[in-house]
Amino acid sequence: MNSYNVTKKPIQTLATGRSHSLNVHTITGDTTGPHVYIQASVHGSELQGNLVIRELINYAKTNILKGMITLVPMANPKASENKVSTFTQGRFHPETGDNWNRLYTDVSSQIDFEKIFSKSSHYQELVTLFKSEIKASLNKLYNENSSYGIKSEKILAYHLQDLASSADIVLDLHTGPVACEYLYTRSDHQELASDLGFPFVIQIPHEFDGAMDEASFMPWVVFEKECLKRNIAIDKPFEAYTLELCSEEVIDSKLAALQADRIINFLKLRGLFDGVTQTPCKHTHSASLESFKSYYSPRGGLIEFMKKPSEKVNAGDELYRLYDFSDNSLPFYSIKAENSGFIINHSPSAAVSQGICVYQVLEIKDLKVF
Numbered sequence: 001m002n003s004y005n006v007t008k009k010p011i012q013t014l015a016t017g018r019s020h021s022l023n024v025h026t027i028t029g030d031t032t033g034p035h036v037y038i039q040a041s042v043h044g045s046e047l048q049g050n051l052v053i054r055e056l057i058n059y060a061k062t063n064i065l066k067g068m069i070t071l072v073p074m075a076n077p078k079a080s081e082n083k084v085s086t087f088t089q090g091r092f093h094p095e096t097g098d099n100w101n102r103l104y105t106d107v108s109s110q111i112d113f114e115k116i117f118s119k120s121s122h123y124q125e126l127v128t129l130f131k132s133e134i135k136a137s138l139n140k141l142y143n144e145n146s147s148y149g150i151k152s153e154k155i156l157a158y159h160l161q162d163l164a165s166s167a168d169i170v171l172d173l174h175t176g177p178v179a180c181e182y183l184y185t186r187s188d189h190q191e192l193a194s195d196l197g198f199p200f201v202i203q204i205p206h207e208f209d210g211a212m213d214e215a216s217f218m219p220w221v222v223f224e225k226e227c228l229k230r231n232i233a234i235d236k237p238f239e240a241y242t243l244e245l246c247s248e249e250v251i252d253s254k255l256a257a258l259q260a261d262r263i264i265n266f267l268k269l270r271g272l273f274d275g276v277t278q279t280p281c282k283h284t285h286s287a288s289l290e291s292f293k294s295y296y297s298p299r300g301g302l303i304e305f306m307k308k309p310s311e312k313v314n315a316g317d318e319l320y321r322l323y324d325f326s327d328n329s330l331p332f333y334s335i336k337a338e339n340s341g342f343i344i345n346h347s348p349s350a351a352v353s354q355g356i357c358v359y360q361v362l363e364i365k366d367l368k369v370f
């Protein structure tokens with residue numbers, strides 16, 4: 001039967017003498033298979049993924065697993081504890097202002113591919129060699145000047161990336177502000193991503209912007225190119241996704257059960273569990289990152305949201321009303337959709353300054369329906 005372990009991983013000591021640590025849950029099957037790494041709440045206010053992880057742990061403990069799953073709920077204690085009144089300010093590092101999901105490191109340029117490919121031409125052996133090279137490069141990059149200390153904002157990123165470095169599949173569980181379900185995938189993996197059955201898919205280019213999914217897949221993009229150059233067939237490609245599980249600051253156990261079911265179905269399709277698989281919903285709307293448009297408030301005021309996440313909009317539809325209290329006539333302005341598309345998320349707050357992101361819309365002009 002599967003073995004189940006929880007280890008406490010120390011992260012950061014604090015001024016008070018207390019410290020932050022992570023609970024790392026690992027479930028290992030009797031037979032070999034892929035290694036899946038799943039974390040939730042790196043943005044501290046994005047809570048739903050923790051309930052999904054709870055469901056996944058309960059399932060994996062009691063069903064025959066082929067391979068290994070590492071799960072880290074509440075992956076950023078500092079961010080989740082960073083409260084402003086009743087709200088969680090979990091997106092940005094409280095001391096430096098950095099976005100917590102832009103602090104990872106791309107190790108691609110550190111890896112000596114010639115050395116790896118001189119040792120084997122067998123794909124699975126190369127994968128094993130490559131993973132240990134990723135881990136070694138991470139250690140080197142984060143620790144090369146560690147005699148001078150490591151910056152506060154880099155400590156968590158290093159530990160999480162280290163945990164993910166031996167994985168074949170990485171799922172980073174987030175939420176939007178007030179949002180529907182959507183996911184980010186590398187642009188050439190949209191077919192693979194459709195196995196997760198998410199209604200909206202945003203394709204990101206092979207560029208590094210500091211996020212966990214990008215930091216995870218960037219070295220593999222280079223690795224796969226090196227394999228193809230040498231006519232080595234890629235057996236199972238490495239996959240990394242950011243899953244947005246609806247809205248921040250809320251949890252919903254019924255929804256978490258459904259979301260976990262879809263992830264379990266995906267893991268069955270990848271060979272980690274036996275059992276009947278469902279055909280994932282293929283009515284996914286998928287588009288490039290350039291089609292994911294943000295509407296910024298043209299002036300300060302109060303917002304009345306006229307469209308809900310996942311709702312379809314046509315060009316010219318009213319997105320929101322902006323009530324202006326700077327003018328004694330107390331006017332409101334109607335902000336219309338520039339193009340057709342689907343509402344993905346909107347600001348949680350109705351009070352905005354000029355330039356605040358009010359809505360994000362996946363525009364329909366190059367939408368593909370599977």
Ligand SMILES: [Zn+2]
Nearest residue numbers: 043046174175
């Ligand atoms: Zn997030």
